[in-house]
Amino acid sequence: MSAPRQRGIALLIVLIALLLVAGIATRLAWVGAQSLRRAGTAQHLAEARLRGLSAEAWARSLLAQDGRTTTTDHPGEAWATLPPVLPFEGGELRGRIVDLGGRFNLNTLLNADGSVNEEALALFQGLLAALxxxxxxxxxxxxxxDADAEPRPGGAEDAQYALLARPRATGNRPFVDFGELGAVQGFDAAMLARLAPHVTALPIATPINVNTASGLLLGLLLGYGRGSAQAALQLEQARPLPGYASEQAFLAQRIAAAPRYPLALNSRCFRLEVQIDLAGVRVMQRSLLIRPDEAGRQAPLVLWRSFDGMAP
Structure with a gap:
């Protein structure tokens, strides 16, 4: 083999080797960049969660201060009028505190002994009809x-749920979250959307706070029946700005027989909803806060919290 040809083959081998080395280097650089990106995303997710937890601690402190200074909870208070956006270096936080005490609690439909709470059932049926x-x-x-397996007329137990396209079992326990109502036979997403402003699911028996309840619920409690959107709006607008000073002041407006559902002027249960955006990462947090005493003077406890983190 001539010397020039040998040199040409050698040069070709060197070029192939260089290409292989360059390809490996590019691959390693890409893997390294991805690792750094994942590490950065994980760091941003962790920071966003910490900011969510800080917001939760602040919300608990705000509600504790409110409970020590006022005896009512109404839409004009500091906890209900938070700024829509709180910017911070590199991102922003959006949050709100939702009073769940002004909503109908699904878990009050049964008494502690498992019997039906007739007043709660009448109010819930009135709410369904109004919607x-x-x-x-x-x-x-x-x-x-309920805990039994015997369906009521128009109801459903395991035997009925087993026939669905996606079989499931009944809960046979209190609702953990309002969204669970979507698993109950006969309820769809559109119905849940209509019910959401008026209904909740809480682990303790709760009266309805007439100072934060929707106009629709107020109308049902005052005997307006199905009423109308206009009547509901008028009831909300007629509510005193600092809230009703007593249950009697609210009930003085009663125009007809209505469910004798327990009422209150303040609330024990709140939901904190937080969205944190940081460097392309978004974290959604929900926390259920419950005041341990009915007077509302103690700092709320965190019963549960959930995170939903989304990265680019």
Whole structure:
């Protein structure tokens, strides 16, 4: 083999080796960049969660201070009028505190002994009718809550759920979250959207705070029946700015027989909803806060919290 040809082959081998080395180096650089990106994303997610926890601690402190200085909870208070956006270096936080005491608690449909709470059932059925939902669907909700396997007329137990396209079992326990109502036979997403401003699911028996309840609930409690959107709005607008000073002041407006559901002027249960955006990372946090005493003077406890982190 001639010397020039040997040199050409050698040069080709060197070029191939260089290409291989360059390819490996590029691959290693890409892997390194991805690792750094993942590390950066993890760091931003962790920082966003910490900011969410800080917001939770601040919300608890705000509600504790409110409970020590006032005896009512109403939409004009500091906890209900937070700024929509709180910017910080590199990102922003959006949050709100939702009073759950002004909503109907699904778990009050049954008494502690498992019997039906007739006043709660009457109010819930009235609410369903006012939202153009068949009141008889409440039977399936009762079956979901009770411990037996015998369906009520119009209700559903395991045997009925087993026939669904996606079989499931009844809860046979209290609701953990309002969204669980979507698993009950006869309830769909559209119905849940209509019910959401008026209904909740809480682990303790709760009266309805007439100072934060929707106009629709106020109307049902005062005997307006199905009423109308206009009547509901008028009831909300007629509510005193600092809230009703007594239950009697609210009930003095009663125009007809209505469910004798327990009422209150303040609330024990709140939900903190927080969204943190930081360097392309978004974290959603929800926390259920419960005041340990009915007077509301003690700092709320965190019953549960959930995180939903999204990276670019």
């Amino acid at each position: 153009d939902i068949d009141p008889q669907r409440s039977a399936a909700v009762l079956d979901w809550l």
